Amino acid sequence: MASVTFEKITKRFGSFTACENLDLEIRDGEFVCLLGPSGCGKTTTLRMMAGLETPTSGRVLIGDRDVTAVHPKDRKIAMVFQDYALYPHMNLADNISYPLKVRGESREARHAEARRVGDVLQIGHLMERMPAQISGGQQQRTSLARALVTPSEVYLFDEPLSNLDAKLRLDARGFLNHLQRDLGITAVYVTHDQAEAMALATRIAVMDRGRIVHYAPPLEIYHRPATTFVASFVGNPPMNLIDCTARIEGGALVLEAEGLTVPKLPVTPAIEAAAAEGKMTFGVRPEHLWIADGSEAGQIAGELFANENMGPESLVTLARTKDSRLTARLFTDEPLNLPETTRLGFATTHVHLFGPDGVRVPGVDE
């Protein structure tokens, strides 16, 4: 096991910049998720850790070792690929033990080892099968087994669950979480699925256009997203964001937008500075909204747009203006009969504030 450090890494493909001046530190035993939309540079970052791409500038360290120019095979890493990269002409035992074969271990020894790892991953009874003869979930675990068969300092995962259907993905996610608890490996995991990142990571690095915009434990990212981008990426459904006019009046912050009623909020120096430009973004998570009974100080009103009952919860979408919608996540298994104009309530403790540049403005209690 070892730490991984990125020092001012920049990667360009021609005129396209995939990663810009990236600093990232992954501690020994940590499970870090690189989370972001496609094209944000997360896979490129992972591939630079693996040595499959060379940074244009900057240094990559594994432990204390500078591996920037080191070939993948000498980095003591293991990697799980999005398409699993299982060899169709080898059975599972040969596939899993291939890293041992290239090290010259005997057929018996490496097959025994493949079997042992296979048993841990519940595919031990399939060792004679070919990859085409097993299910997608089993293929995924086979590629995982191949990564685990040799002791490595860092384990890299490139969207390993994205080729599975929804139910299998949940199973495999739980399995990975269990494995991480068991083995305590250092792992870097690329995904565009925020739920996967929340479920697995000890820390999440949210990436946007080649930069890391927020690097923190999952709940920190959920409770205090660093920017509007992070707020709108993490959470399902993501945070509701409303652009407001802002001014300081009588020592309190006054936010105004169509349909929005916000009680006066206490002012800090940071809030005062952000409000000076007259614009701020108000945010509240869907699960922190409820159907208003009229007594609330904080309310949002809008035309009912959609009312989706999912069983244990309902998603209610309101059109606050013609092109601004917000969603509430209501934990009820009863059918909801809502009027055409619906009002949602919220508590001021759940309000997130962002400055005109999209950066989080800490509230009074932070």
Added chain:
Amino acid sequence: MKRFSLLSARAGATFMSPAGLLVGAFVIVPFFWVIFVSFTNRSLLGPTALNPDFVWFQNYIELFTSGRGVEPGTFGFSLILTVQFVLFSALIGQALLGLLLAWLLQQVPKSVKGFTETMVIGAWILPEVVIGFAWFAFLDYDNGTLNGILDALGLPRGDWLLDYPFWVIVVFNTWRGTAFSMMLFNSAFASIPPSYFQAADVAGASSWQKFRDIGLPLIRGHVVTDLILITMWTFNVFTPFLLTRGGPGGQTEVLSIYTYRVAFRDFDFGKGAAVGVVVMLINLAFALFYLWVARKRTPRKEAT
């Protein structure tokens, strides 16, 4: 099951008939005609030109008995020569060199790859007569380019076409045909997902291990196809004639040139047709053998 068709069977047959007539007239009829002629003593000149006799297997028996052994000019010599020619120029030369080049091209920068591909394909798309003349000019004793280079380097010149005629046509055919194998293997390698090789890289595999364990097994079907095609092409190739005319002294008289000489210079149509039939049977045997290998599902036993 209901079959869907664009045209009625009659309309389809109408459209097919011109092509069918041409194929019949120029492929199928000559095919059986050659087999028939091979059992006669038909020739261009002399009494048997107009009234050939049916001689049964006389032509075939002569092929395998005349000349008492394998000196140049006999069928036996040409057959052995052709097998050697196929072995060296097609299997070792084109296929092995093509495979090596294709593998090396996977690991070089795109610009180098593009340049190499262009050069090799250049050798392949030029007309045969042009290439034949170019090589003749290259190897000429008095004014040839090769001897010119050797002179400049202070090395002794050689009379390549006279002293090493067999190796000249082997090198020539290798140079000429490697492009096909290279392109075929190149596209075969390119069809393997890059993650297979990256996974092997991470696992610590060397280039040779990646080739042996992943690259080669995954393009096995392409290798078999390539071997069938180049073996048959090389078996029938006539281009060495442009360099050596089968000489000197019949030393480079591969089967195609032998057939040509017997049929169109000695005007012994019957015997020429017999050679043609034998060559066809050999090609058929090759094709069946390779198809059998390709279909056979061999459980992979790895050497450890």
